Amino acid sequence: MKTLLHVGCGSQDKSSCLGFNNADWNEIRLDINMDVNPDIVGTLTDMKSVKTNSVDAIYSAHNIEHIYLHEVPIALNEFHRVLKDDGMVVLTCPDLQSISEAIANDRLLEPLYNSSGGPISPIDSIYGWREPIAEGNYFMAHKCGFTYSLLDSVFFQAGFKSRIGGKRPEAWDLFIVAFKKDKSDEELKTIATPFLPKPQFTA
16 A cells, blocks of 8 residues: 655545545545644644655645745655655645636636535635635745746756656646656646646646
């Protein structure tokens, strides 16, 4: 059985993680918020409780925007450290380029899509989801953001030799699947596709 480190899991578990929601994966849930009962309490930038070269995959959905941009290399270095040599990262985050286009069209408060927790507007994608923040969950605030070119660049700088990614227009977000080892373009698409719904690869 392979090991999945579910980073910033919130209240979710692997049942909501496409491709990981099967018996092949043993999930370790890591989150900063003790209220969601993670297996490990930690942050993107400090995963000292996770051993080096110990996990086969990392899944991180809409977490990286919750840290400052200068902290992103620290977080990705932690990802690189805990992954096995043949491991991979599956990460998603808001697509600031398409969201900015919606804002330019005066849609700042207009719902763009419905998440499992309710409608999400451009202002939520830029600054953090208003409802939980209003209830006191300040972990939900956003501190940085990405276009795909920047997202790919920070993974490259962190030592991930092979990367593939793009946009998911229906979710107004970006995805990237990154590996420590070199992979051919064909290998990248074959491996990445099962973990993402209707991916539109751009790189």
